[in-house]
Every structure is written in C-alpha cells, then in structure tokens.
Amino acid sequence: MKKDTKLVNAGRQAKWTKGVVNPPVFRASTVVFDSVAQMKEASVKRQQQELFYGRRGTPTTFAFADAMNEIEGGVGCYVYPCGTAAITSAILAFVKAGDHLLMVDSAYEPTRDFCTQTLSQFGVEVTFYDPMIGRDIKNLIQDNTKVVFVESPGSITMEVQDVPGICEVAHAQNPDITVILDNTWASPLHFQPFDYGVDVSVQAATKYVSGHSDIMLGTATANEKSWPVLREKSYLLGQCASPDDITLAMRGIRTLGVRLKQHEKNSLKIAKWLATRAEVETVLHPTLPSCPGHEYFKRDFVGGNGLFSFVLKKSNNQALTAFLDGMSHFKMGFSWGGFESLVLAYSGLNKARAESAFGYTTPVIRLHIGLEDIDDLIDDLERGFARLNSNL
Incomplete structure (x- = not known):
C-alpha cells in the first residue's frame, strides 16, 4: 500500500475493530478467567497481543501498536505514557x-538530563x-559500548545526522550494540528507520x-533482534498508557499525511521568507542547504x-522579549506537532554542549508552523521583527 492508504487502514484488522470502522476504546485492569486451563493458556500467550492483564495492553493498545508497526x-x-518515558525506557532496556x-x-534536553542525572547514578x-x-x-566506540543514541534532526539546532553511516559503523564494531x-x-512517515539500520525508533x-x-x-518500535528485550523490560518498568489517549492518537494517524503536507508547505515558505530578513543570521531548516x-x-x-529554527544576527533581552510578547498567532509553549503555531527563544546553547560547539x-528562535493561513503568520512575524528592531 502507498503511505496515505496505509494511514487509513493501519491497525484496523477485524480482530480489533469487531466489524466497526475504528477499534473500540477497551478499558481494563483485571482480566478474568473461567478456568485454570484458560488462565494458563493466557499466561503462555501474554506476550502475543492476548488479554492477560491490563498493563500488558488491551485490544485498543494492540491495534495502535500494530498501526505504528x-x-x-x-x-x-x-x-508509553509520554515520549520521555519511551526514550528512557528504551535506553534502560539495553x-x-x-x-x-x-x-x-x-x-532533547530531558534525554540529556536523564543521561547526566540518572544513568550516572546507575x-x-x-x-x-x-x-x-x-x-x-567508530573512534568513540568502546568495548563496553552498548547503545548509540541518535536524534535526527537535533532538538533546536536541527542538525541532520548520517544515521545509516552511524548504524553501519556501530554494528560493524559490535553487532550487539543497539542503535x-x-x-x-x-514522524513515522518521513524517515523509515529500519531501512537504515536503526534497532529501536x-x-x-x-x-x-x-x-x-x-x-x-x-x-518505541523495534526490529526483530531488539523487540523481545524492549517489550519485557518496558513491562517490568511498569510502563503503560491510557486507552483513551491511545484512541486519540489512532485518530491522529488517519490525518497524519495531510497535516504534514500542510505543515511542510507552510514552514518552507516561512523559512525562505526568513532567509531574506536582515535580522536573521541563518535559517536552520533541514530542507534548506x-x-x-x-x-x-x-x-x-x-x-x-513544521518545526525549524533561525538565528538572530543581534539581540538583547529587551529586544528579544519585545519580539516574543504581543504575538497574535505564535504562542509561547513547550512541545510542538499540534495544529497551532508556536515560538520559543533559546540563548547560551553552547553552554549546553559537551563536545561540539553550536557555532x-x-x-x-524555534518555530513550529501550524495550519493557520500563511499570510497571517508572516504578518505576525513581521510585526515581531518591528518590535525587535525598535528595542535594539
């Protein structure tokens, strides 16, 4: 199937939908059994998308997991209950x-903090x-290296990594390394991790x-080598997610393709417009050279x-605050990926680096370009630059 068709059909096997269009919301903690034999059979199959205990998952969970696969x-x-839980559990599994x-x-900052504040304790x-x-x-891989973690593009600074090159070298040095x-x-659409050597995405x-x-x-999706370990360690860490949230995410999958096309179209137009602005030193948008x-x-x-960043040529606290305050459509807020446009400012990024200077x-300024009219968004940014300039 082509990707748009796959988005419509993923996770909609009859065993999950029971004849309706969408997999029902299936809430459960305790699963009851009518006989010892039935309970023993369920125990044997508990790793195979069979009802056993609510934390192992319900048909709602299984349908969504199938769709992501x-x-x-x-x-x-x-x-998992959030993205950070997926990151930390995937690391701890290996x-x-x-x-x-x-x-x-x-x-991503919480990933970095987990390494410096938690893994060091372990x-x-x-x-x-x-x-x-x-x-x-390859020059950094040690005899005891077990995991190589990549994030591409990078948070805020947007560096795109040579993921297949890193995977090939890591696995050549030690086949047991998990990337x-x-x-x-x-998203699950625009980079196919397992085609490039990734073990867990x-x-x-x-x-x-x-x-x-x-x-x-x-x-966290995994290849055949890594899946059994990821599955059991995540279960032992107590990870599970609400079927109500899972159902909303399943609904989001159905429109993922059309949303991303509009996010991409809007963000590229704004990125190219920003590249012409006198206030901008450079635009960090992966689609641009x-x-x-x-x-x-x-x-x-x-x-x-819709997510990218740009670097200001010059600024001060007063000018930066003036730029951010008074936005009509770009609101300040963490996260991204929703239908709305967001803006955040970052300073001192070189201090957060351990081994590589940002430059x-x-x-x-990191922007998430939403689904609003492109002219309204550009007008909003233009007024922001006017406030910036008047405070320099």
Missing part, C-alpha cells in the same frame, strides 16, 4: 551498570558526541502522531514538517 516498519511496538552509552550532543558511562560525526563515531533513534521530527506520539496538543503518549546535514536530509528523508552565540 505498519507505518514505521518495526516488528513490535510498545506504548544498558546496565558498567556499560557505556554514546549520546548525541544535540539531544553506573552507566555516557559520552556525548558531535551530531555531525558520521562514520567517525536507538529519536524519530519524532520525521522512538516517537513522542504527543506530537505529530496525535496532532492536536491534547494528549501525552510515546512509542543552510542547515547542517542537509545532504543527509535529501538522501534519507521523504518529507519535512552561534546570538539567540535561536
């Missing part, structure tokens, strides 16, 4: 005390690496999969979305 190309999918993890230096050694390192990552990718930016389904800024959800790793984006991705010292 079909779209992203995995063998198995585990569902490391133990004494192991070594390679973490990309441009990672005796796991973490080395941060330059997101543009590519195949040279985990935060694939949230691309994480999604903050809170974002584009849901698309409406009203739920928290995470997923000005973004680090653009060549990998052209090679590996099949589309973009700019002036503030970075």
Whole structure:
C-alpha cells in the first residue's frame, strides 16, 4: 500500500475493530478467567497481543501498536505514557551498570538530563558526541559500548545526522550494540528507520502522531533482534498508557499525511521568507542547504514538517522579549506537532554542549508552523521583527 492508504487502514484488522470502522476504546485492569486451563493458556500467550492483564495492553493498545508497526516498519511496538518515558525506557532496556552509552550532543534536553542525572547514578558511562560525526563515531566506540543514541534532526539546532553511516559503523564494531533513534521530527512517515539500520525508533506520539496538543503518549518500535528485550523490560518498568489517549492518537494517524503536507508547505515558505530578513543570521531548516546535514536530509528523508529554527544576527533581552510578547498567532509553549503555531527563544546553547560547539552565540528562535493561513503568520512575524528592531 502507498503511505496515505496505509494511514487509513493501519491497525484496523477485524480482530480489533469487531466489524466497526475504528477499534473500540477497551478499558481494563483485571482480566478474568473461567478456568485454570484458560488462565494458563493466557499466561503462555501474554506476550502475543492476548488479554492477560491490563498493563500488558488491551485490544485498543494492540491495534495502535500494530498501526505504528505498519507505518514505521518495526516488528513490535510498545506504548508509553509520554515520549520521555519511551526514550528512557528504551535506553534502560539495553544498558546496565558498567556499560557505556554514546549520546548525541544535540539531544532533547530531558534525554540529556536523564543521561547526566540518572544513568550516572546507575553506573552507566555516557559520552556525548558531535551530531555531525558520521562514520567517525567508530573512534568513540568502546568495548563496553552498548547503545548509540541518535536524534535526527537535533532538538533546536536541527542538525541532520548520517544515521545509516552511524548504524553501519556501530554494528560493524559490535553487532550487539543497539542503535536507538529519536524519530519524532520525521514522524513515522518521513524517515523509515529500519531501512537504515536503526534497532529501536522512538516517537513522542504527543506530537505529530496525535496532532492536536491534547494528549501525552510515546512509542518505541523495534526490529526483530531488539523487540523481545524492549517489550519485557518496558513491562517490568511498569510502563503503560491510557486507552483513551491511545484512541486519540489512532485518530491522529488517519490525518497524519495531510497535516504534514500542510505543515511542510507552510514552514518552507516561512523559512525562505526568513532567509531574506536582515535580522536573521541563518535559517536552520533541514530542507534548506543552510542547515547542517542537509545532504543527509535529501538522501534519507521523504518529507519535512513544521518545526525549524533561525538565528538572530543581534539581540538583547529587551529586544528579544519585545519580539516574543504581543504575538497574535505564535504562542509561547513547550512541545510542538499540534495544529497551532508556536515560538520559543533559546540563548547560551553552547553552554549546553559537551563536545561540539553550536557555532552561534546570538539567540535561536524555534518555530513550529501550524495550519493557520500563511499570510497571517508572516504578518505576525513581521510585526515581531518591528518590535525587535525598535528595542535594539
């Protein structure tokens, strides 16, 4: 099936829908059995999408996991209460005390904090690496390296990594290394992780999969090698998600393709407009040559979305505050991937890096371009630049 057809049909097997269009919302904690034999049979099949206990999942969970597998190309999918839970559980599934993890230096802030504040307490050694390192990552792999974590594009600074190169080198050095990718930016549609050597792909389904800024959800899909470990360790960590949230995410899947097309169209127009502005030093949009790793984006991705950043040429606290305050359509807020436009400003990004300099010292503005009319969004930004300039 072509991807748009797959989005409509994914997870809608008759065993889940029971003859209706959408899989029903199936809530359960305790699953009851009529005989010892029935309970024993369920116990044997508890890892095979069979009802056993609510935390193992219900048909609502199983239908959504099947849909994510079909779209992203995995063998198995585990569902978590948020994207950070998916990231931390995926990492914990494959490391133990004494192991070594390679973490990309441009990672999502909570991922970075988990490494420095939690993994260190568990005796796991973490080395941060330059997101543009590519195949040279082989020089950082140690005998005890168990996980290589990639995030492409990177949070805020948007570097696109050479994911297939990193995977090939890591697995050549040690076939037991697990490569985990935060694939949230691309969504399940625009980068197919398992075609490029990734072992586990994480999604903050809170974002584009849901698309409406009203739920928290995470997923991790895995290849055949990694799925049994990911599944059982995630279960032992107590991870599970609400069937009501899962149902909303399943609804989001149906419109994911058309939403992403509009997000991408709007964001590219605004990115090109920003590139003409005198106030802008550079635009960090993966589809543009000005973004680090653009060549990998052209090679590996099949589309973009609404999230990108740009660097201001000059600013001060008063001017930056004036730019942000008074926006009509761009609201300040964390997360992204909903239908609405968002704006956030970041300063001092070089201080957050361990091994790789960002290259700019002036503030970075991250935009999420929503589904509003493009002219209204440009007018909003233009008025913001006027406020910025009048306060410099």
